[in-house]
Amino acid sequence: MSELTMRVWRGDPEGGAFTDYPMPAVEGEVVLDVIHRIQAGPAPDLACRWNCKAGKCGSCSAEINGVPRLMCMTRMDELPTEEPVVVAPMRTFPVIRDLVTDVSFNYEVARRIPPFTPGPPPPGGYRMKQQDVERGQEFRKCIECFMCQDVCHVIRDHEENKTAFAGPRFFIRLMELDSHPLDEEDRREFTRHDAGLGYCNITKCCTEVCPEHIRITDNGIIPMKERVIDTAYDPVVWLGRKIVRRGARRPASTAGTAGEQPAAEESATA
């Protein structure tokens, strides 16, 4: 049976180093399988995070040969095994131990986002067209692996930006809420100021690593930038767009002018 070498980062907040583990190669395995075999053998206390082992929960993110990937969805036979396979924790987040990082930053940002705020349901319940929910559905595929956050240079190299920058995962969350046919909250101010959308210079690194193939920049960030910057502080323009997108439905009661927009309602078929 052939052998391979796993070069795994071991350490804690104080520091650490790579350790080599020579392991027999087994057909069909993914990186997480080999990590599990290391745990069951030479390093029982090797820390790694995982849950589903099916690419569905987004727990097992790590940097494999320098690229953020899900350990449970990266097959060993697609990696060059003449060289050691290098497995390191995500760099943007503080290390807890070995491959496990402290991702609480993301949970804090999530708490700050103004929540989904629907209008009252019409008699007979809400109706939404499939084509109107599809944009939001693309973003809701997000498994919160935080690899887009990991790779974004705005916070990867600048710890200090974390207070002012929500990161790509949350830009698509904001876009998802904004394009939700039932939501009526205006988050433009939040998106500009609190979430720091302006820091993003559209390098598209986030899109490249997304395991769910969400088009984070093209479908999320870029349209969001247009919306936030073009229409900043002009409630009528903002409202008009919302109504066009939503179809013939009474516009937001949260925005002061909402009731008096019959013209906009007519443009709904556009």
Place this chain on the structure above:
Amino acid sequence: MPEYESHEYDVIVIGAGGAGLRAAIEAKERGLRTALVCKSLLGKAHTVMAEGGAAAAMGNVWPEDNWQVHFRDTMRGGKLLNNWRMAQLHAQEAPDRIYELERWGALFDRTADGRILQRDFGGHRYARLAHVGDRTGLEMIRTLQQRAVALDVDVYMECKVLRLLKDAEGRVSGAIAYWRASGDYVEFRAKAVVVATGSVGKSWLYTSNSWESTGDGHAMALWAGADVIDMECIQFHPTGMVWPLSVRGILVTEGVRGDGGVLRNSEGARFMFDYIPAMFAAETADSEAEADRWYEDHLHNRRPPELLPRDEVARSINSEVKAGRGGPHGGVFLDIASRRSAEYIRRRLPSMYHQFKELAGVDITAEPMEVGPTCHYIMGGIRVDADTEATTVPGLFAAGEVAAGLHGANRLGGNSLSDLLVFGRRAGMAAADFAEGRSGAPSPEAGDVERALSDAEAPFGREGGESPYDLHQSLQRTMQALVGIIRTESELVEALEELDELDDRATRVSVTGGRVYNPGWNLATDLPSMLTVSRLVAKGALERRESRGGHTRDDYPKADPELGKVNFVQRLGSGGEFTIAPEPLPEMPPELQRLLEEEHS
């Protein structure tokens, strides 16, 4: 004794899957001090993996559907071992719970007229599963997570509960846990506790379950004095991946069959036509032509046999493979490629497409998948009151997969996600009522905390003992080989003997390193629950001398009408020994009885 921090709440909920999140939302909305404790990160619980959908008789696709039909399907699917009242509440309330998710932001797939679309699944008479492609669990968990966050529920994540705590009067009064990131201990004092810890699959070698499914809640409740019932009723899902070995057990959603996929053996035959049981003969197609017409016209055709309840399909696959008609890796073939267009398959089943492409190198739009049964779900669990989810111990409630009753001897696909919502909410309400009615601060007995901490610390004090990983593997091998899909007395007796040995080995487990994010130690603290639950399953399986739903005995191949009237109840005896006895099922009122007897064409 190590130090520990302490927090006081009105209600704590252990588990942040669908059931736990829904319970916490309910208690928090009532204005109670509420905490949610889970052993993974928030949003990663096993529920996230659910694919096919949530069953609710909304009648959006088939107006003929209603709660009575859903009730009937659930009871028949469960081989009438269900708690009738739970089946009734579930069927009645599921639609409201789905619409509630929509009010909280969920984006389900839509019908042409803009309502929530519903899909076909095994054992459901009408297309009934609200869904989002094949990632319904993700949509549900994210919606509930975001709702809980909006309500500002306190979340303790990566925090593993070891034991429940009781006060001097025997009321559950909190729990003792540790933070995985620091290894520090935490005590929760609470007036009411909801257990929503999910499944037990990690005691088997091939399972669709995530690592969290170690049966902690089942074991904790039992240790605290609660009754558990029908632990032998385990669902082996008919279609798990079989190859490569490292992914063996990962689920292939029933949605593949609901959307037109069929099962074939190595000779290319649709063998399910040979395995239609009498109970379902009247409603199952007996020719391929009729089965194929059913997808378009449910009213004039009977359903394909591939969509029989899961226990039937899993057993049939098992028989085909045993008869030498299996595939190269011991499975059978699930074929949708020859039946639907590539575009349709990619749109309806995107995660399945990726899963096979990435993990097995198989393109499911061009070739069949090889599949076989995998340990998937436990119908048995903590005994609860149907309306309140109260266990037999005051102050303790249970909801979701950890609780028993709704699904009887076999669960229909899609009935779990709706179960989580209906009974998660009810558990949250009842726990809130209980907390409000309880005066004084909760005061757990100090002795319980001490015992739990010294047990948790013990593996550090031993050197060169058993590896927790080895012990886990031995347990999985035992359960897979001896308490699997087909059971027999001699093997179950052997399993119990092996479990004695494994219990003994568990007293010698040792771990290296410290408490900070140490998976070896974490596993060592999961082992007592896994061993406890495995014993409950093996004992239940030995006692139930019949075949019913997810419990199949080679030596008692038929259902015994007398045993169909009892739950097997297990609890701890005064000396700490496990006791088991049959107790009669709650009696069903005649008007519901009639619903079951009504013949539908």
